[in-house]
Amino acid sequence: MLVCSALAQNNAYLAYIENYKKLAVEQMDKYGIPASITLAQGLLESGAGRSFLAVKANNHFGIKTGDSWTGPYVLKDDDARDERFRVYRSVEESYEDHSLFLARRGRYASLFTLRRTDYKGWAKGLKAAGYATNPQYASLLISLIERYDLHRFDLKGGLDKWDMAGGNSVGQTGAGGSLAQNGPLVMRCNGNYYVVARWGDTYASIGKWAGVSERKLRRYNEVPKKMKLQPGDIVYMEKKRTKAARTLKGVYHVLKAGESIHRVAQMYGMKMSTLYKLNGLSANDVPHEGMRLLIR
Numbered sequence: 265m266l267v268c269s270a271l272a273q274n275n276a277y278l279a280y281i282e283n284y285k286k287l288a289v290e291q292m293d294k295y296g297i298p299a300s301i302t303l304a305q306g307l308l309e310s311g312a313g314r315s316f317l318a319v320k321a322n323n324h325f326g327i328k329t330g331d332s333w334t335g336p337y338v339l340k341d342d343d344a345r346d347e348r349f350r351v352y353r354s355v356e357e358s359y360e361d362h363s364l365f366l367a368r369r370g371r372y373a374s375l376f377t378l379r380r381t382d383y384k385g386w387a388k389g390l391k392a393a394g395y396a397t398n399p400q401y402a403s404l405l406i407s408l409i410e411r412y413d414l415h416r417f418d419l420k421g422g423l424d425k426w427d428m429a430g431g432n433s434v435g436q437t438g439a440g441g442s443l444a445q446n447g448p449l450v451m452r453c454n455g456n457y458y459v460v461a462r463w464g465d466t467y468a469s470i471g472k473w474a475g476v477s478e479r480k481l482r483r484y485n486e487v488p489k490k491m492k493l494q495p496g497d498i499v500y501m502e503k504k505r506t507k508a509a510r511t512l513k514g515v516y517h518v519l520k521a522g523e524s525i526h527r528v529a530q531m532y533g534m535k536m537s538t539l540y541k542l543n544g545l546s547a548n549d550v551p552h553e554g555m556r557l558l559i560r
């Protein structure tokens with residue numbers, strides 16, 4: 265099961281989304297292909313930008329040369345040995361060609377009659393039209409879209425202030441890096457935006473960067489006035505939801521050594537009071553390794 269947990273998301277995938285979300289939205293506005301579909305295909309086909317084709321050919325969608333391609337190509341084994349794949353001068357060119365590849369081929373024409381918010385219809389339609397041979401292709405796209413909340417980019421105004429504010433990709437800020445120099449990567453869990461604290465970050469510095477008072481940040485994240493922020497802590501930019509995501513109904517979290525009720529609440533983007541109530545606990549109860557907590 266794919267759960268909405270702030271720690272269940274792959275950093276390389278998050279960095280890819282951060283780098284190319286604006287490009288995917290631009291392509292959606294230009295051609296009508298859901299940004300969620302473009303990003304999910306890019307993630308899947310390029311291994312979040314780390315595949316041979318992505319690195320050597322800027323080819324993020326696994327598009328082969330076909331009969332019409334007159335540009336450069338690279339050879340790679342796929343369904344057969346030494347198949348020819350298109351080489352692009354830039355990732356932007358790869359995204360543009362992906363859009364044209366779908367828009368100009370009759371077998372994909374029915375997809376453009378779907379709403380751009382119908383990512384499931386698009387995913388199933390791509391598989392039915394023969395974009396990929398993997399029988400699980402549609403399911404893989406849908407899973408990526410839902411795990412990383414990519415369908416938010418399909419909505420009008422999908423790039424909101426937090427999407428526009430995101431700074432460095434994961435792993436690019438060294439020890440001691442400050443928010444004033446490098447903005448953090450903004451992510452989402454359970455419909456709320458959050459960042460992961462880095463070395464040297466404080467509630468005050470994150471608040472200054474985000475334009476949110478330290479007092480509000482502490483209230484949003486249910487931490488007392490004097491509690492210090494530690495590297496790896498999850499910091500929500502807005503009030504958390506009362507309950508965890510609906511997809512987590514009936515799911516249990518097993519506490520690991522050192523995990524607290526607060527840590528679990530942050531992981532699932534929910535309030536601590538809900539966790540206490542669901543599990544018949546009080547604030548005086550001491551959590552222990554192996555304890556099973558009902559999430560929703």
